[in-house]
Amino acid sequence: MLFDDRFDRRDFLATLAALGVSNVAALKALAQDSMPLRRVPSTGEELPIIGLGSSKVISEIGANGTEPVAAILRTLLEHGGRVIDTWPRDPANDSGFGRVLAEPGIAGRPFVTTKVSEDGAAGVNQLETSLRSYGMDTIDLAQVFSLTDLYTHWPTLKGWKESGKARYIGVTVSNYDLYDELETFLASETPDFMQVNYSISERRAEERLLPLAQDRGIAVIINRPFMNGDYFRRLANVPLPDWAAASGIHSWAEFSLKYILPHPALTTVLTETSNPVHMAENAMASYGAMPDDATRQRMAAYIDAL
Numbered sequence: 001m002l003f004d005d006r007f008d009r010r011d012f013l014a015t016l017a018a019l020g021v022s023n024v025a026a027l028k029a030l031a032q033d034s035m036p037l038r039r040v041p042s043t044g045e046e047l048p049i050i051g052l053g054s055s056k057v058i059s060e061i062g063a064n065g066t067e068p069v070a071a072i073l074r075t076l077l078e079h080g081g082r083v084i085d086t087w088p089r090d091p092a093n094d095s096g097f098g099r100v101l102a103e104p105g106i107a108g109r110p111f112v113t114t115k116v117s118e119d120g121a122a123g124v125n126q127l128e129t130s131l132r133s134y135g136m137d138t139i140d141l142a143q144v145f146s147l148t149d150l151y152t153h154w155p156t157l158k159g160w161k162e163s164g165k166a167r168y169i170g171v172t173v174s175n176y177d178l179y180d181e182l183e184t185f186l187a188s189e190t191p192d193f194m195q196v197n198y199s200i201s202e203r204r205a206e207e208r209l210l211p212l213a214q215d216r217g218i219a220v221i222i223n224r225p226f227m228n229g230d231y232f233r234r235l236a237n238v239p240l241p242d243w244a245a246a247s248g249i250h251s252w253a254e255f256s257l258k259y260i261l262p263h264p265a266l267t268t269v270l271t272e273t274s275n276p277v278h279m280a281e282n283a284m285a286s287y288g289a290m291p292d293d294a295t296r297q298r299m300a301a302y303i304d305a306l
């Protein structure tokens with residue numbers, strides 16, 4: 001990682017203090033130089049393990065302007081993250097996002113994904129629109145959204161990779177209903193990336209898909225780490241267990257992320273947020289000690305018992 005991408009220790013401690021983390025032992029345990037990286041198996045390229053989901057702030061550029069998303073993205077970059085997941089909306093909105101990607105301090109740093117989410121020719125147009133709107137010749141990762149018209153789009157994506165329009169190609173799912181179809185696809189194809197839902201409250205990917213990705217050398221992007229916010233709503237009146245702090249866990253956001261992050265299959269976890277403080281908190285969940293297997297089991301049992 002470039003030195004510029006590293007989160008300065010003084011900034012780091014100041015952000016921790018702003019988040020209310022003041023315990024000296026916790027600060028020492030958390031204080032480290034940079035966000036951990038994981039390798040993309042197909043190339044060995046390293047990516048930071050916390051990313052930004054295709055957030056509401058991106059879809060609201062038309063209404064609210066570009067500064068809200070720029071602020072979130074700067075926060076992610078300042079904390080050592082780089083991956084941002086997107087999909088094309090409308091050209092006016094997406095060209096606003098393109099202007100954010102060209103801003104000084106942001107330009108050239110994010111790892112940008114896009115998706116094809118419509119059938120047939122309309123889907124191919126979506127890819128072209130992303131490139132044009134984002135002002136990129138090459139997208140970092142082009143994905144088939146929720147396996148939409150998969151066997152039409154997959155050859156197109158392969159062509160994109162061959163011609164240099166996409167550095168990597170992949171597929172996404174975000175609910176259990178598509179797991180069997182994804183497994184069938186993986187029996188004959190090896191995408192660079194697959195995106196799958198996984199969290200402390202949605203753990204089924206552990207059974208087959210995550211081990212399969214490891215065996216096959218497929219990078220894994222995790223989505224729905226907070227079940228699109230349902231996780232927080234369910235836990236609104238539930239206290240953190242008193243043993244959580246000893247594992248470096250001080251919030252429900254950290255509780256889910258620190259459960260997910262130690263999984264050896266994952267490359268990056270996408271967190272969706274419109275709030276820079278939440279972005280910082282999510283990024284910082286990757287700093288410091290991670291729970292061991294026994295603690296992860298205890299965490300899962302605690303959630304299951306609620």
Ligand SMILES: NC(=O)c1ccc[n+]([C@@H]2O[C@H](COP(=O)([O-])OP(=O)(O)OC[C@H]3O[C@@H](n4cnc5c(N)ncnc54)[C@H](OP(=O)(O)O)[C@@H]3O)[C@@H](O)[C@H]2O)c1
Pocket residue numbers: 052053054055085086145146172173174195222223224225226227228229232253270271272273274275277278279281282
């Ligand atoms: N099939 C697909 O390809 C697919 C499907 C689903 C999702 N995804 C990807 O995965 C990403 C993430 O999944 P998701 O959309 O289900 O969202 P998520 O990250 O599981 O949850 C987002 C919700 O959590 C809240 N939140 C985030 N950080 C928080 C924090 N530290 N404290 C309290 N609340 C917090 C956000 O509210 P605030 O805005 O207030 O922070 C928002 O309501 C998406 O953005 C998208 O890129 C892909």
